[in-house]
Amino acid sequence: MLHRKMLDGVKWDDFQQLSLEEKAPYFVQSSGRPYHCLIAQQFDREALDGLCDLATRIRRIGKSKVGMDFLSSLLMHKRAMLYFTQPSTRTFLSFYSACQILGIRPAEVRDPSISSEMKGETKDDTMRTFSSFFDLIIMRTPLQGLAERTAWLLSNTERPVPIINAGSGKDQHPTQALLDIYTLARSFEKRGGIDGKTVLFCGDLARGRTVRSLSGLLQQYRGVKLIFAAPECLQIGEDILAQLKENGVEYEITEDFKGHIHEADAVYMTRLQDEWDKKPGESSRGYNPEDYYFAGEDLDRLRNTAVIMHPLPRRAEISTDCDNDSRAVYWRQMRNGMWIRSALIATIFGRDTEITNYYTLNIK
Ligand code: CP
Numbered sequence: 001m002l003h004r005k006m007l008d009g010v011k012w013d014d015f016q017q018l019s020l021e022e023k024a025p026y027f028v029q030s031s032g033r034p035y036h037c038l039i040a041q042q043f044d045r046e047a048l049d050g051l052c053d054l055a056t057r058i059r060r061i062g063k064s065k066v067g068m069d070f071l072s073s074l075l076m077h078k079r080a081m082l083y084f085t086q087p088s089t090r091t092f093l094s095f096y097s098a099c100q101i102l103g104i105r106p107a108e109v110r111d112p113s114i115s116s117e118m119k120g121e122t123k124d125d126t127m128r129t130f131s132s133f134f135d136l137i138i139m140r141t142p143l144q145g146l147a148e149r150t151a152w153l154l155s156n157t158e159r160p161v162p163i164i165n166a167g168s169g170k171d172q173h174p175t176q177a178l179l180d181i182y183t184l185a186r187s188f189e190k191r192g193g194i195d196g197k198t199v200l201f202c203g204d205l206a207r208g209r210t211v212r213s214l215s216g217l218l219q220q221y222r223g224v225k226l227i228f229a230a231p232e233c234l235q236i237g238e239d240i241l242a243q244l245k246e247n248g249v250e251y252e253i254t255e256d257f258k259g260h261i262h263e264a265d266a267v268y269m270t271r272l273q274d275e276w277d278k279k280p281g282e283s284s285r286g287y288n289p290e291d292y293y294f295a296g297e298d299l300d301r302l303r304n305t306a307v308i309m310h311p312l313p314r315r316a317e318i319s320t321d322c323d324n325d326s327r328a329v330y331w332r333q334m335r336n337g338m339w340i341r342s343a344l345i346a347t348i349f350g351r352d353t354e355i356t357n358y359y360t361l362n363i364k
Contacts, residue, residue, distance in 0.1 A: 001032040001046065007155035015152055016145075020216075027151070033347050036151045037164045040174045040216030048220055051178060052185045054343035054352050055336070057359040062101060070358055071342075074351045076103035081134040084166065085112045086142050090312060091166050091176070094337035095138050101342050102351070107134070124153050131159040136345070144169030162348050170207045170276060175344065176311050177213035179337040183329060184266060186336070187307045196223040202257045202292055203270030203317060204283070205236040210311040211270060215240050218249070225250040227264070229257035231287035234272075257292050261301040269294055269310045269317040289316075296321030309333050 005025040007015070015023070024042040029035045034042065043051075061067035080099050084092050092110075099106040109115050117126055123143075127150040130137050139147055147165035154160045167173045184194050199218060205211050205228050215236070218224050226249065228236045235253060244251050254260060261267060277283050294308060296319045302308070310318060310330040322328045346352055 002028045002042070002044065004028050004030050004032075007152050008160075010152075012149070012152055015148075023148070029350075031350070033350065033352070034344065035162050035348060036147075037162075037174055037344055037348070038147050038151060039165070039172055040177045040213040043174075043178070043217060043220070045220040048178075048181055048217065050352070051340060051343045051347065052182050054347065054355060055182055055339040056186075057355055057363070058101070058342045058346070059339045060363050061355070061359055067362070068101070071101050071355075072103040074102050074346065074354065075349055076105075078102075078104045078135040078349065079133065080104050080106045080136040080138060080345075081130045082106055082108040082110075082166075083130065083137060083139040083141070084108065084110045086140045086167060088140050088167070090334050090337060091140060091173075094179075094334070094341055095164075095166060095175075097338045098341040098345055101338070102345055104136070104345070123149070127153060128157060128159075131157065131161045134161065136162050136164070136348070138164040138166050140166040140168075142169055144171045164344070164348075167209060169209070170273070171209055171212065173209040173213050173311075175337070175341055176210045177217045178344065179333065179340045180210070180214045180268075180309065180311070181217050182336045182340045183309060183333040184307075186332075187329060188265070191305060194218070194221045194224065197221075197265040198225040198227065198263055199266045199268055200227045200229060200257075200260050200264035201236070201268045201270070202229045202294075204234045204273045205230045205270070206234045207273040207276050208270040208311075211236065211268065212240055214268070216243065219244065219247045225252070227252045227254060227260050229254050229260055230292065231255060233283065233286060255287075255291075258298065258301070261294075261298055262303065265303070265306050267294065267302065267306065267308050269308065269314075271313065271315045271317055292317070294318040294322060298322075299325055299327070302327060 002025045007026045020039050020041040027036040027038050027042045096106050131154050147163050147168050151163040165174055188194055201211050274283050307327050307329045312334055
């Protein structure tokens with residue numbers, strides 16, 4: 001368990017210099033529960049197991065009207081701002097749904113051109129404005145570090161509120177990584193869990209923040225192996241490899257995706273993140289996209305017990321011929337986002353024990 005450090009006790013310039021591991025204790029409550037959710041590195045194995053168990057309880061409680069009524073009574077006194085100034089479908093909707101499940105009233109800003117940011121208001125002032133009206137800020141932004149900056153800023157005001165990073169620049173997408181872990185845990189529930197499994201990542205690993213955050217969380221599991229399959233120009237960052245080395249996690253870098261499918265317990269496909277290209281088409285040159293495509297016939301190379309995942313949205317990384325194969329779990333993966341995000345928000349607001357007690361009395 002992490003031991004809390006106070007964000008209002010550190011200067012912003014000093015805080016920015018800290019490593020991810022050094023930052024993590026600033027994001028938890030004295031109970032060890034998350035207060036902010038900003039980086040994958042703030043979650044240890046105990047926290048991950050707790051969130052996965054809670055997500056399952058919420059999912060099962062939510063199957064009945066009486067269960068849904070219970071869940072929606074938990075946080076009906078809270079309001080959430082969903083500040084999403086980068087495109088999103090499923091992260092936005094699953095957070096919106098998670099708020100509704102727990103009774104939180106959500107509001108949204110998705111288009112900064114109709115907010116007073118357009119009149120020259122600073123980001124700091126915009127965030128202080130949100131914290132005047134809301135009890136939770138969930139934010140997706142192209143600006144790396146804005147979620148951390150907001151957490152620090154508000155901790156130094158009279159209205160600190162929890163901040164959830166729903167995707168920041170090319171850097172982190174911690175709640176996607178949480179739902180990926182939940183999906184892997186459910187998929188391997190009867191096969192010893194995630195420990196000892198091999199995950200094969202494929203696609204734009206250089207700019208895919210989901211892979212960066214999930215690589216961080218997978219380091220919490222014993223004996224995992226990560227294989228990164230991508231053309232050289234899209235290969236995973238050296239900072240992630242350094243973390244893996246430091247934590248003794250086995251990994252392999254390869255340009256041969258198809259040649260590694262048979263080894264994988266999970267194949268994690270990602271799309272080209274060409275919205276970050278400086279010149280149009282620059283990241284599509286110098287390799288054959290077919291080499292990084294999961295075709296219908298590739299199902300024959302895949303183990304019977306393996307799963308195919310994708311954070312979505314999909315372009316052409318996986319043939320739709322795979323969609324009805326029982327090993328294709330990307331639609332379930334997406335829906336898992338709603339349950340794990342509900343679990344995260346319930347934990348942030350300290351309602352996890354109440355949910356567990358209800359589950360033990362009424363469902364188990
Ligand atoms: N996986 C994910 O972040 O999807 P959206 O961009 O649709 O939110």
